[in-house]
Amino acid sequence: xxxxxxxxxxxxxxxxxxxxxxxxxxxxxxxxxxxxxxxxxxxxxxxxxxxxxxxxxxxxxxxxxxxxxxxxxxxxxxxxxxxxxxxxxxxxxxxxxxxxxxxxxxxxxxxxxxxxxxxxxxxxxxxxxxxxxxxxxxxxxxxx
Amino acid sequence: xxxxxxxxxxxxxxxxxxxxxxxxxxxxxxxxxxxxxxxxxxxxxxxxxxxxxxxxxxxxxxxxxxxxxxxxxxxxxxxxxxxxxxxxxxxxxxxxxxxxxxxxxxxxxxxxxxxxxxxxxxxxxxxxxxxxxxxxxxxxxxxxxxxxxxxxxxxxxxxxxxxxxxxxxxxxxxxxxxxxxxxxxxxxxxxxxxxxxxxxxxxxxxxxxxxxxxxxxxxxxxxxxxxxxxxxxxxxxxxxxxxxxxxxxxxxxxxxxxxxxxxxxxxxxxxxxxxxxxxxxxxxxxxxxxxxxxxxxxxxxxxxxxxxxxxxxxxxxxxxxxxxxxxxxxxxxxxxxxxxxxxxxxxxxxxxxxxxxxxxxxxxxxxxxxxxxxxxxxxxxxxxxxxxxxxxxxxxxxxxxxxx
Numbered sequence: 303x304x305x306x307x308x309x310x311x312x313x314x315x316x317x318x319x320x321x322x323x324x325x326x327x328x329x330x331x332x333x334x335x336x337x338x339x340x341x342x343x344x345x346x347x348x349x350x351x352x353x354x355x356x357x358x359x360x361x362x363x364x365x366x367x368x369x370x371x372x373x374x375x376x377x378x379x380x381x382x383x384x385x386x387x388x389x390x391x392x393x394x395x396x397x398x399x400x401x402x403x404x405x406x407x408x409x410x411x412x413x414x415x416x417x418x419x420x421x422x423x424x425x426x427x428x429x430x431x432x433x434x435x436x437x438x439x440x441x442x443x444x445x446x
Numbered sequence: 447x448x449x450x451x452x453x454x455x456x457x458x459x460x461x462x463x464x465x466x467x468x469x470x471x472x473x474x475x476x477x478x479x480x481x482x483x484x485x486x487x488x489x490x491x492x493x494x495x496x497x498x499x500x501x502x503x504x505x506x507x508x509x510x511x512x513x514x515x516x517x518x519x520x521x522x523x524x525x526x527x528x529x530x531x532x533x534x535x536x537x538x539x540x541x542x543x544x545x546x547x548x549x550x551x552x553x554x555x556x557x558x559x560x561x562x563x564x565x566x567x568x569x570x571x572x573x574x575x576x577x578x579x580x581x582x583x584x585x586x587x588x589x590x591x592x593x594x595x596x597x598x599x600x601x602x603x604x605x606x607x608x609x610x611x612x613x614x615x616x617x618x619x620x621x622x623x624x625x626x627x628x629x630x631x632x633x634x635x636x637x638x639x640x641x642x643x644x645x646x647x648x649x650x651x652x653x654x655x656x657x658x659x660x661x662x663x664x665x666x667x668x669x670x671x672x673x674x675x676x677x678x679x680x681x682x683x684x685x686x687x688x689x690x691x692x693x694x695x696x697x698x699x700x701x702x703x704x705x706x707x708x709x710x711x712x713x714x715x716x717x718x719x720x721x722x723x724x725x726x727x728x729x730x731x732x733x734x735x736x737x738x739x740x741x742x743x744x745x746x747x748x749x750x751x752x753x754x755x756x757x758x759x760x761x762x763x764x765x766x767x768x769x770x771x772x773x774x775x776x777x778x779x780x781x782x783x784x785x786x787x788x789x790x791x792x793x794x795x796x797x798x799x800x801x802x803x804x805x806x807x808x809x810x811x812x813x814x815x816x817x818x819x820x821x822x823x824x825x826x827x828x829x830x831x832x833x834x835x836x837x838x839x840x841x842x843x844x845x846x847x848x849x850x
Contacts, residue, residue: 347550347551347553348550348551348553348599349548349550349551349552349553349556350551352553352556352557352560353552353553353556355556355560356556356559356560387598387599387601390598391557391595391598391599393569394568394569394570394572394594394595394598395557395560395561395566395568396566396567396568396569397560397566433563433565433566433567434560434561434563434565434566435563436563437563437564437565
């Protein structure tokens with residue numbers, strides 16, 4: 303089975319603080335993750351999420367602050383609305399809406415964060431590759 | 447790539463740019479120019495021929511065109527500007543990468559490219575039901591296009607492009623046509639083609655053709671003018687087998703069937719105006735049919751906008767690139783023209799016109815002064831059509847069942 307490739311998008315504040323302290327505590331992070339850090343999940347729009355899938359991501363997880371903790375105000379709200387819309391698009395496309403999830407963390411929740419990453423990784427590994435992933439990356443030979 | 451590339455010389459020759467008289471009618475009619483942008487098709491032609499080293503000017507002009515075709519309409523020498531722009535974009539995209547400012551950060555182009563995967567099992571038919579009759583296979587298909595995707599993506603501005611698809615099928619059912627609706631249909635690729643992504647456009651064409659073949663389709667009915675242009679004109683260039691399939695515009699089919707008699711329309715006491723989509727009016731030459739259909743509805747007062755028919759102004763955007771302050775200005779001016787007709791209903795025939803104009807209407811700084819109801823021609827017809835005997839005829843029941 304092909305190893306899935308996942309993208310985690312961190313908000314710079316609470317979730318990234320969790321990630322930092324998880325790394326300091328030598329907690330094991332799933333190896334099939336690539337991470338991006340942005341200042342706020344509100345920065346991420348529908349297009350950026352879709353582009354991750356276009357470039358072959360098998361799953362995307364948005365790691366955001368708790369609604370009341372946002373440093374900027376509407377970040378998590380924007381995140382919720384984008385995720386809701388892109389999940390619908392992924393469903394229509396046949397990629398599957400469960401390949402996109404969002405989860406919020408307080409700044410002290412390093413164990414919860416690592417657990418969420420492992421859960422997501424296992425869940426996507428069970429689903430297999432994103433059907434829209436370029437075929438050579440899924441080990442399928444291109445038709446002549 | 448240098449701009450004295452022989453391929454560019456070839457496009458200049460093939461698309462008749464050498465025929466340019468520099469009369470300037472193109473620039474004087476260009477909606478981009480008229481909205482205040484420093485943009486000139488005339489200067490582009492001049493630079494291409496006489497100053498090919500003005501690389502950045504030429505490239506910017508190529509990417510910033512709206513491809514609405516109004517310059518082509520005015521040109522006395524028959525220069526094929528839009529087609530030239532398309533070929534140049536394809537070439538530039540292949541050598542220097544895709545450019546052009548992508549509206550919505552390119553989300554629409556992303557899902558169109560995602561659809562090029564042959565293994566995708568889409569769930570695009572969730573909107574069916576409510577008595578609509580469709581088939582799995584057969585000779586006549588209806589091409590839905592991107593409507594299921596638009597409605598999710600543009601839910602923020604409350605456009606309902608799926609209603610156009612539902613109403614199209616209601617009308618076809620009314621005419622006793624049960625069309626094939628394909629579960630695995632892909633986007634027609636119009637936006638990828640016009641933004642220079644020829645490779646993925648061709649992939650979509652081949653996948654769509656395979657689906658048509660598998661369902662035994664001989665005729666494809668479309669209501670979106672962009673799908674009509676691509677399926678009828680550009681897809682046969684990629685898949686020669688498409689030449690054997692007939693592509694019919696829904697409005698042409700309706701006009702033909704209604705002229706046979708037996709069908710009337712319920713009166714609609716409203717004042718309406720009509721926005722000609724560029725792909726329908728200028729490029730497919732269908733200005734008269736939509737007007738003939740509108741005028742079949744009794745008691746409806748139809749008033750033309752200042753610029754209409756083949757001279758209609760663009761809805762401000764094409765292929766979801768280049769939406770900027772100037773596009774907005776084009777849209778605002780277009781809506782003001784519509785308002786000046788004192789109409790309360792703006793009819794259009796293209797889902798993209800509907801999306802772009804609805805977006806402009808919702809500008810908070812205009813305080814609702816531009817807002818008016820906007821509906822697709824198909825939806826207006828579907829709501830008003832009835833058999834002459836006065837039965838409630840739209841819906842699941844076919845003509846024969848009703849007369850039985």
